[in-house]
Every structure is written in structure tokens, then in C-alpha cells.
Amino acid sequence: MIRVESLTKVFRRPHAFSGPFGALRTLVTRRYDERVAVDGVSFEIPEGEIVGYLGPNGAGKSTTVKMLTGILTPTSGRIEVDGRVPWRDREANARAVGVVFGQRSQLWWDLPLIDSLRLVGDLYDVPAARFTGSLRRMCDLLGLDDFLDTPVRQLSLGQRMRGDLAAAMLYDPPILYLDEPTVGLDVLAKQAVREFIVDTNRAGRTTVVLTTHDLADVEALCRRIILIDKGRVLYDGGIDDLVTAYAPPRRLVVELADGETRTFEIAGGTSVPELIAQVAAEHAIRDLSIEEPDLESVIKQIYAESMR
Amino acid sequence: MIRPLAGMARIGLRFQLAYRSDVIMTVLALIAQVFLLRMVWTAVYGGSGQARGLTLDALLAYLSLANLQAFATTPVIPRIAHFRIRTGMVFFDLSRPTGYLSQMAAFQVGHTFGGLLMLAPAVPVVLLVGTITPTAQPLGYVATLSLGYVISVMMSLLICVIGFWTLETGAISLLYRLVSHFFAGTMVPLSFFPGALGVLAEALPFKYMGYVPAAVYVGHLSGGQVGRAVAVEVAWIAALAALLWAVWRRAHRRVVINGG
Ligand SMILES: Nc1ncnc2c1ncn2[C@@H]1O[C@H](COP(=O)(O)OP(=O)(O)OP(=O)(O)O)[C@@H](O)[C@H]1O
Numbered sequence A: 001m002i003r004v005e006s007l008t009k010v011f012r013r014p015h016a017f018s019g020p021f022g023a024l025r026t027l028v029t030r031r032y033d034e035r036v037a038v039d040g041v042s043f044e045i046p047e048g049e050i051v052g053y054l055g056p057n058g059a060g061k062s063t064t065v066k067m068l069t070g071i072l073t074p075t076s077g078r079i080e081v082d083g084r085v086p087w088r089d090r091e092a093n094a095r096a097v098g099v100v101f102g103q104r105s106q107l108w109w110d111l112p113l114i115d116s117l118r119l120v121g122d123l124y125d126v127p128a129a130r131f132t133g134s135l136r137r138m139c140d141l142l143g144l145d146d147f148l149d150t151p152v153r154q155l156s157l158g159q160r161m162r163g164d165l166a167a168a169m170l171y172d173p174p175i176l177y178l179d180e181p182t183v184g185l186d187v188l189a190k191q192a193v194r195e196f197i198v199d200t201n202r203a204g205r206t207t208v209v210l211t212t213h214d215l216a217d218v219e220a221l222c223r224r225i226i227l228i229d230k231g232r233v234l235y236d237g238g239i240d241d242l243v244t245a246y247a248p249p250r251r252l253v254v255e256l257a258d259g260e261t262r263t264f265e266i267a268g269g270t271s272v273p274e275l276i277a278q279v280a281a282e283h284a285i286r287d288l289s290i291e292e293p294d295l296e297s298v299i300k301q302i303y304a305e306s307m308r
Numbered sequence B: 001m002i003r004p005l006a007g008m009a010r011i012g013l014r015f016q017l018a019y020r021s022d023v024i025m026t027v028l029a030l031i032a033q034v035f036l037l038r039m040v041w042t043a044v045y046g047g048s049g050q051a052r053g054l055t056l057d058a059l060l061a062y063l064s065l066a067n068l069q070a071f072a073t074t075p076v077i078p079r080i081a082h083f084r085i086r087t088g089m090v091f092f093d094l095s096r097p098t099g100y101l102s103q104m105a106a107f108q109v110g111h112t113f114g115g116l117l118m119l120a121p122a123v124p125v126v127l128l129v130g131t132i133t134p135t136a137q138p139l140g141y142v143a144t145l146s147l148g149y150v151i152s153v154m155m156s157l158l159i160c161v162i163g164f165w166t167l168e169t170g171a172i173s174l175l176y177r178l179v180s181h182f183f184a185g186t187m188v189p190l191s192f193f194p195g196a197l198g199v200l201a202e203a204l205p206f207k208y209m210g211y212v213p214a215a216v217y218v219g220h221l222s223g224g225q226v227g228r229a230v231a232v233e234v235a236w237i238a239a240l241a242a243l244l245w246a247v248w249r250r251a252h253r254r255v256v257i258n259g260g
């Protein structure tokens, strides 16, 4: 159970000077730059749920995840993860959570993958028998066998990401924070990662907080999403409800005989056959299709509105 | 809990071994340095038998040993830590159930061990160039050297932690390396430093990595001096531990993780 209340993070850091002795001036300056990254976020996530934590670039998603893991201390507000305050009870919290940051890796770049995985076993003190079992499962689910002995720097992005997922899960944490775990992966690799997440969630009732810009991930994995922008929650609820509530009208897209394409909004209460008949009466139609509102168009609309 | 630390030490060792070509260069640099110092100092001594209580033979033995020690124990963690802070990878170090500083210290110990393994082929050469003979004070040598190593690791941890403030410490690392090697007395023994420089060198802890153990080895420091050196080393360790603890607590509170 994750409980977040009025969570706020303001980054306050010494003004960065450039030029000669810039580092020294930065060290002694009293000038500060402030930036509100997370601004009064509240939500609750029950055990075993997979939640999509979405928002445009710079919305504050990664910052939230860093606070959930206890690495960053909030400026104000509260977090409780299974009854613990992450940044106060770091050790117990560390054992209970696994983290994947798609943009960076916890694997040791110059060493074979297996070395980093063994290190995780040591750091979390996983008993040898359980470690072997866990590793076996990871290898089977993620197909690691082919590159266990390859230095991480020689792995492809997708292979590295699978290595990172394994490293985050080897000690069976009940909570997983996945920050863009599919970024840059091809269709098949994405599929493998999604299946792994579903499997882990089912097998161990693992709670998953998933951040991604790929809405196909969200549609495949989450029933609920939390949408944030500029550090504030814009929406928290089911995907279906979101699409219904925000759905832009359906649209009729018509390709005319002369090659021109026209779109007509299908306002509520309009009969589609009548609309088609009406358009057909006025134009020579070569082809037509109806655009249904989907998650992407809804999210696009919400982002666009919050930009204004 | 020993297992997490053993795991980190193993990574440090593997990391050192992964950079074999670096070590070959280090071995060559070490041998070259010892040779050059021998040439310079032999010329400086001319025909005179002693300077400041050191015979030429004792001086050459001292310099060779001090350089061997300094090369074998050059700290790697400031470089590692700064890279990981800059790229945000330090996130993972901080998210472990084991403390950050003990992870880094364990990494350094494993790395040093790997360095010793790879420097082993150079040892006979250095011993030969320095005409080093067995010491009369093996116990004093091992004691001052081990404590000196602890001091050196603690100093590098301090440099690691400073990275959380400046977020950019390439220059500080380089400066530290220069200063620590110079004041360790790897070029010139500390007893040759003039006036204020000598006082400063005596006061700073860098000498425990180079000068002090090597001087004990060749008998330049002996008897009560060795006991006093050990006592001061222990005091330094206590002081550095307190300082590290205080600095780390403050750093920890202001941690930011780059990138997202
Ligand atoms: N260490 C930092 N110092 C100052 N500002 C920061 C720092 N880290 C993040 N920020 C700012 O906080 C805001 C939120 O950043 P965050 O990384 O949480 O965004 P995000 O939602 O993860 O975005 P993205 O989808 O691009 O990964 C941004 O405006 C960013 O510039």
C-alpha cells in the first residue's frame, strides 16, 4: 500500500556559475535557483495494483519516483510505503522496492552482466538457493542466458534493459517502480518486458508504478492511471472512465474523388448513416473511415489544454 | 553484515582487472619513476655519504618503496563516485540497504587488492632498483602502512562526498592526487622539505601513505618514533571518522539525483 499526501518537491540549488573558477563560485555562492518539480500530489495505490503514472516531459514523474524510493527528501507532504516513511526508514524500504530507470542502468558497465546480478544477491543478502532459483526464473522469462557473460557495455539497449529488470527483481521486492522501462525498445522487446511485468505482478502480487510515454504499455498493463503535469495531478482513475469523460467527438474522415481529405465531427446525437448520406450527396467519395477516440487522442487533448 | 561488503569488494577487484591495459601503463610508469628518481638522487648525492641522516642507499630504498606503496594504493573511488553522481547512477548506490560509504570503501579495498595482484610482476624490479633489503622493523612497517591505508581510504571517501556539493569535481580530484602524492613524499623524503613546507608536510596526513611506512622500513624512523606515528595515525582515523560522519549526514540531506 502506497499512500502519498500533498507531496511537494522544490529543487533549490546554488546558482551554477560558468567560466573560470565557476565551480568554486558555485561552491560559495548565496544565490539560489528554485524549481517546483512536484506540487501537492496525493494518491493511494493498493497492494498488487499496476498503476500508470503519466505526464508530459518535465511533469515531475521521475522526481516522484525518487521520493518514493527514499533517495530524495520531499520539501513537504507525506509518503507511506507499507507503513514506512521511505527516507527515514531507508534500509527496510530499500529491501522492499525494486527500481528500473530506463534512462540509466544499475549494471556495471565494464563487467559481465552476471557480476552485477551476483552483486545484487550479495547486497540484498539473498540466500544462495533462493538466488539460484530467482536467477533461473529471470533467465527463462527474459532470455538472459545468451548474454550473462557479456560485458554490459557490449549489450544492446533491449538486452541491457532486461538485465536491469532482472537486477531490480532478483530479491523479490513486493513493490516495483518502473520509470520508462520500455524506452527505445523494439516491438518484440517491449512485448517481452510487458509480459514480464504482468507475470511478476500476478505471481507475487507485486505492486507496480509504471512511468512511460508509450501508451500501448499503459493499455496493455494498467487499468488505472494517474496523470500529472507541472507537478499537479490532472486525473486519477480508470482508463475507460478517462476516455469516456474526456473523449473528443468521433470524427468521420472522408477521402474525396479528387484526392482531398475532409473530416467531419460527429456531434453527440448525430446519426452516422445520415451524416454519410449527406456528405455523399454533396461530394464524390472514394473512401471513408470513422475515427474512434482512443487513449492517445484523449491524453493529447489533456496535455494541450494544460499547456494553455 | 559482511556479505554486501564482500560483494562490493569483488566488484572493485573485477573492475581493476577489467582495466588491465591501465595497469600495464601504471607498472611502466612506476618502473620509469623509480629509475628516474635513482638517477637524479645519485647525481644530487655526488660522492657524499649522507644527507639529513639518510645514506644514498637508504634514500633509494625509501623512494622506491614509497612509490610502490603510492602506486599500489592510488584511490579510484573519487573518480567512480563522481562519474556516478554526474550521471545520476549514484541513485542505485543510495537505494541499497547497505550504506553508501561502506560500499565505496569496500569497492576501494577490492580495487587495491586487484592492483597489488597486477603490480606483483613489477615488485622484483622495484626492489632491485631500490636495492631494498629485508627490514629490521617488519611489525612497525605493517602497522604504519595498514593504518596509513585506512587514512587514505577515508580521505578519498571525503573527496567522494564533496561531489554531492559541487557535482563537478574533476579538478578537485586532480588537485587531491597531486597534493597527496607530493606530501606523501614520493619524490623527496619529508625530512628534506624546507622550513614551513616541512612543517606543513609533517602536519598533513598524506605522509602516512608514503613517507612514514617507508621511513620505518629503511630504519630512518625507529623505536619510539614508530610508536608515536602509530598513535597519531589512530588519532587521525578517529578524527576523519567523525568528520566523514558529519559531512556525510549533511550531504545525504541535500542529495539530488541528476537526470530523469
Ligand atoms: N536535480 C534537479 N535540479 C533542479 N531541477 C530539477 C532536478 N531534477 C528535476 N528537475 C526539474 O523538475 C521538473 C520535473 O522533472 P522530472 O525529471 O521529475 O520530470 P519527468 O516527469 O520525469 O519528465 P520526463 O518525462 O521528461 O522524464 C523538471 O522541470 C526538471 O527540470
Ligand SMILES: [Mg+2]
Residues within 6 Å of the ligand: A061, A062, A063, A179, B260
Ligand atoms: Mg522522467
